[in-house]
Amino acid sequence: MEPGTHFVFGTHTDHGFVATFTSSMPAHLAAWFLTREQFEPVLDTPGLFRLTEPERDGPRRARQAVHDLRRHGYTVYADHALDPAASSSPPRPARPNGLMERRSRLAQAAAGRSPQRGTAPTTATPTARPVPPKPTYSPTAHLPVSTTGRHR
Helix, strand or coil, rough: CCCCEEEEEECCCCCCEEEEECCCCCCCHHHHHHHHCCEEEEECCCCEEECCCCCHHHHHHHHHHHHHHHCCCCCCEHHHHCCCCCCCCCCCCCCCHHHHHHHHHHHHHHCCCCCCCCCCCCCCCCCCCCCCCCCCCCCCCCCCCCCCCCCC
């Protein structure tokens, strides 16, 4: 382990996926980061944290925690199985579900002309409508005065 390491990740026979921090990391800050990464403190061992619900995709979640802490600028030592740089999961085989063929058909349909439209619209500039001249007089409207009702 290189000097200046902040976190150490590994596997434990009793606790599953575990993490701890070194003396170069303040304990309260390390605990805050590890709990945000879904690790909980092990009660009988101070400074040791275990992954909550390790049966729920534990290896991936532990690798994600290592990745997140490194992205925040911390130096993390991890077992080979938990190091995202060393153990990338193999690519999943693509199952033929027809999605690529459907996308190809849609792309071809979008590129072609619609049979519903006869001719393409022209791109000529629209003709301008003439603006009516401004009147030289000001029109006034005389409304009858109502004697009943309220005045406004």
